[in-house]
Amino acid sequence: MKQIAMLLYPRFTPLDAIGPYHALSQFPGYEFFYVAQSAGPISDGGATIIEAQKSISEVSEVDILVVPGGLPAITMARAGDPLIDWIAKIHPTTEWTISVCTGALMLGAAGVLNGIPATTHWYSHSELADYGAIAKDERVVESGKVMTAAGVSAGIDMSLVLAERIFGRAFAEKMQLDMEYDPKPPFNAGHPRSAPSSVVAELRSLFDSVLKRD
Numbered sequence: 001m002k003q004i005a006m007l008l009y010p011r012f013t014p015l016d017a018i019g020p021y022h023a024l025s026q027f028p029g030y031e032f033f034y035v036a037q038s039a040g041p042i043s044d045g046g047a048t049i050i051e052a053q054k055s056i057s058e059v060s061e062v063d064i065l066v067v068p069g070g071l072p073a074i075t076m077a078r079a080g081d082p083l084i085d086w087i088a089k090i091h092p093t094t095e096w097t098i099s100v101c102t103g104a105l106m107l108g109a110a111g112v113l114n115g116i117p118a119t120t121h122w123y124s125h126s127e128l129a130d131y132g133a134i135a136k137d138e139r140v141v142e143s144g145k146v147m148t149a150a151g152v153s154a155g156i157d158m159s160l161v162l163a164e165r166i167f168g169r170a171f172a173e174k175m176q177l178d179m180e181y182d183p184k185p186p187f188n189a190g191h192p193r194s195a196p197s198s199v200v201a202e203l204r205s206l207f208d209s210v211l212k213r214d
Helices: 014-024 073-078 084-095 104-108 122-131 154-167 169-177 198-214
Strands: 001-009 031-035 039-043 051-052 062-066 096-100 140-143 144-148
Touching: 001 014, 001 084, 001 122, 001 140, 014 062, 014 096, 014 169, 031 039, 031 051, 031 198, 062 084, 062 104, 073 084, 073 104, 073 198, 084 104, 084 169, 096 104, 096 140, 104 122, 104 144, 122 154, 122 198, 140 154, 144 154
Parallel strands: 001 031, 001 062, 062 096, 096 144
Antiparallel strands: 039 051, 140 144
């Protein structure tokens, strides 16, 4: 049986992980598990705790690697971290290496995005170039076996694209229907291109302050 590993770390963004998990854990012929620096409970910093079944020391290869985002991903990418080294070691073994949100920066720091197109959360989009990536303002960007998703909710889109690549359109559409993924957002504020400038500035300031504390 093939394996899907989703990498977790403290203060990950829950929807980055749970959205793709709902889809990827249903892939026939694949075993899904969470992996972290050490096996055990990993908290998002709030009320969400997910159990990592394996430590990175136990995983030397995997068919699909998933790296979700969160503000700590930005710090780890900039400063270096054992998880970055692990991604660099695992990537050559994968059939697919995929990220959600700022998880792309961890891929970038591991050398995965050098010279290829990629996307990430709007807040960190300009930082992709620091890792040699060609930044694309798109929900999902695919280059060879690497697939990156924009912020948070885009992880669901990416999971459906991956499902189509592996199992075909009919399977992906069935999965989309299972999730009733038919978004009609109540506000037109899902991206800086459409959100009020005051909202963008306020959220950017909040992210800046959290990163300074880290």
